[in-house]
Amino acid sequence: xxxxxxxxxxxxxxxxxxxxxxxxxxxxxxxxxxxxxxxxxxxxxxxxxxxxxxxxxxxxxxxxxxxxxxxxxxxxxxxxxxxxxxxxxxxxxxxxxxxxxxxxxxxxxxxxxxxxxxxxxxxxxxxxxxxxxxxxxxxxxxxxxxxxxxxxxxxxxxxxxxxxxxxxxxxxxxxxxxxxxxxxxxxxxxxxxxxxxxxxxxxxxxxxxxxxxxxxxxxxxxxxxxxxxxxxxxxxxxxxxxxxxxxxxxxxxxxxxxxxxxxxxxxxxxxxxxxxxxxxxxxxxxxxxxxxxxxxxxxxxxxxxxxxxxxxxxxxxxxxxxxxxxxxxxxxxxxxxxxxxxxxxxxxxxxxxxxxxxxxxxxxxxxxxxxxxxxxxxxxxxxxxxxxxxxxxxxxxxxxxxxxxxxxxxxxxxxxxxxxxxxxxxxxxxxxxxxxxxxxxxxxxxxxxxxxxxxxxxxxxxxxxxxxxxxxxxxxxxxxxxxxxxxxxxxxxxxxxxxxxxxxxxxxxxxxxxxxxxxxxxxxxxxxxxxxxxxxxxxxxxxxxxxxxxxxxxxxxxxxxxxxxxxxxxxxxxxxxxxxxxxxxxxxxxxxxxxxxxxxxxxxxxxxxxxxxxxxxxxxxxxxxxxxxx
Ligand code: ADP
Ligand code: MG
Numbered sequence: 001x002x003x004x005x006x007x008x009x010x011x012x013x014x015x016x017x018x019x020x021x022x023x024x025x026x027x028x029x030x031x032x033x034x035x036x037x038x039x040x041x042x043x044x045x046x047x048x049x050x051x052x053x054x055x056x057x058x059x060x061x062x063x064x065x066x067x068x069x070x071x072x073x074x075x076x077x078x079x080x081x082x083x084x085x086x087x088x089x090x091x092x093x094x095x096x097x098x099x100x101x102x103x104x105x106x107x108x109x110x111x112x113x114x115x116x117x118x119x120x121x122x123x124x125x126x127x128x129x130x131x132x133x134x135x136x137x138x139x140x141x142x143x144x145x146x147x148x149x150x151x152x153x154x155x156x157x158x159x160x161x162x163x164x165x166x167x168x169x170x171x172x173x174x175x176x177x178x179x180x181x182x183x184x185x186x187x188x189x190x191x192x193x194x195x196x197x198x199x200x201x202x203x204x205x206x207x208x209x210x211x212x213x214x215x216x217x218x219x220x221x222x223x224x225x226x227x228x229x230x231x232x233x234x235x236x237x238x239x240x241x242x243x244x245x246x247x248x249x250x251x252x253x254x255x256x257x258x259x260x261x262x263x264x265x266x267x268x269x270x271x272x273x274x275x276x277x278x279x280x281x282x283x284x285x286x287x288x289x290x291x292x293x294x295x296x297x298x299x300x301x302x303x304x305x306x307x308x309x310x311x312x313x314x315x316x317x318x319x320x321x322x323x324x325x326x327x328x329x330x331x332x333x334x335x336x337x338x339x340x341x342x343x344x345x346x347x348x349x350x351x352x353x354x355x356x357x358x359x360x361x362x363x364x365x366x367x368x369x370x371x372x373x374x375x376x377x378x379x380x381x382x383x384x385x386x387x388x389x390x391x392x393x394x395x396x397x398x399x400x401x402x403x404x405x406x407x408x409x410x411x412x413x414x415x416x417x418x419x420x421x422x423x424x425x426x427x428x429x430x431x432x433x434x435x436x437x438x439x440x441x442x443x444x445x446x447x448x449x450x451x452x453x454x455x456x457x458x459x460x461x462x463x464x465x466x467x468x469x470x471x472x473x474x475x476x477x478x479x480x481x482x483x484x485x486x487x488x489x490x491x492x493x494x495x496x497x498x499x500x501x502x503x504x505x506x507x508x509x510x511x512x513x514x515x516x517x518x519x520x521x522x523x524x525x526x527x528x529x530x531x532x533x534x535x536x537x538x539x540x541x542x543x544x545x546x547x548x549x550x551x552x553x554x555x556x557x558x559x560x561x562x563x564x565x566x567x568x569x570x571x572x573x574x575x576x577x578x579x580x581x582x583x584x585x586x587x588x589x590x591x592x593x594x595x596x597x598x599x600x601x602x603x604x605x606x607x608x609x610x611x612x613x614x615x616x617x618x619x620x621x622x623x624x625x626x627x628x629x630x
Pocket of ligand 1: 039086125174
């Protein structure tokens, strides 16, 4: 194009596009889902803007918030058009190529490790999946604040942008012209496109239309009349013609119409638009009327996940604050959930007000440690025509958040209880009424993916700390290869035992053989082995559970409960006997590094041990802090 400006893709984007365009990946289908999801996002944005500024929507056809898909005559080009917010020239440059998204390199890394292309949407680079099926793509876009532009690229490391003088006026929105590769011709059929939309995009909340060619009967007399006859008229004409053209198939119908004069018609091919999705919000339906499959499909639509959700909850909250919600726990944690825990904006839970999408970045809706939860919250109580900033101040959000947290924790608790039940039944050899293997294994999967989130919750959520503590899983000196719970630990406590003993370290083996726990183990106390770096932070916030105090085995004040008089007397004697040694020791070691030297009763075979003061950091904590350079 003359006058087109040329731009270079950001280096990582080029590398990624290279991989995509040359990919032999067999499931290229996903590209359509990604493009429709972008169209839907863009429509959400303009609808949101129009809440506070109605003029943004425009008038007439341009105000129809919809998506249309069609093929050109020779079947080599696929078009997808939305009436979304569109992109300014600047948006086109930034969003489609010159600035790498945070997920770009992570996605590249995954692909190099043989990861699944299906994940692309989760990394925030879904647009580029169009190059799975296209060798040339044009993005024509019109934003209210700018002129109409064409972005174009053959995925060769560069793209061009030019003012659009060839496509006519879009009004507002984006039109993708996808020039299909030779080997992607399967996408040039209406049937395939229908199948894909139905499979992947059924729950998009905007109408999706596909262009289809239909044979219609046109009454001859009306031929001269202007186009766009009423459907009823066509249908009536069709019915009247049955006798002439197709024979009398339906006698009753025929008789009923007999009085009317038959009209002459002729057949004509017409381009029509078929609606592909039922864009009624699924969360408005009764839970009893939604199938498991529909829930899972909707999950994939809202989450950009390709795997099924582990668990979900669909409910309606009533009272002062009314809202409906479907909450999902994914099967896998997001790729950067823990790495970017403190930096990343949350997205997953979408807030709607009266069916209108408002935001998927509402920190006020769910606490950070549960931000892996996906789904929607749709409230009738919140005001619709206010800015996001004003909405954040709404007191109702606090109530919603509280209820959402409860529901999520309930969901998790149920999985956890099922697991415990299964374990108990297995131990007793019972099978009657046992939950399915899938149900029994759910919490194990959850813990593997989100156990750390639960720990972060113990640290961050004082209100629900006890509920969260119930969900903790760990190994102990008695648990063997199975994870155990605090309740189970308490169930096994020795008579008279007041404390829950634990020790943190780098590995189960290290902790199990530590001199700190020698005496405890010898006396038959169960000791929790904490090996995750988070564990000791967690224990810093969890001081007791079910009236039992936690006792860190590496701390100075560790007391064993079951000392008898004889032992106490012996302790005293030993203290006297070694008085000189402890004094000498205190003298020869630098004062600033040593608090006290004591005769200890915690050891069994090890002669001596360095412990931490009651309020000091444990050795394990020191190790972690050094490693993380806090
Ligand atoms: P994501 O959708 O996760 O942001 P994509 O790679 O799919 O990542 O899209 C990149 C960006 O390009 C989007 O965030 C959006 O700003 C812009 N974009 C893509 N498609 C459209 C569209 N149809 N209308 C408006 N903007 C779009
Ligand atoms: Mg996208």
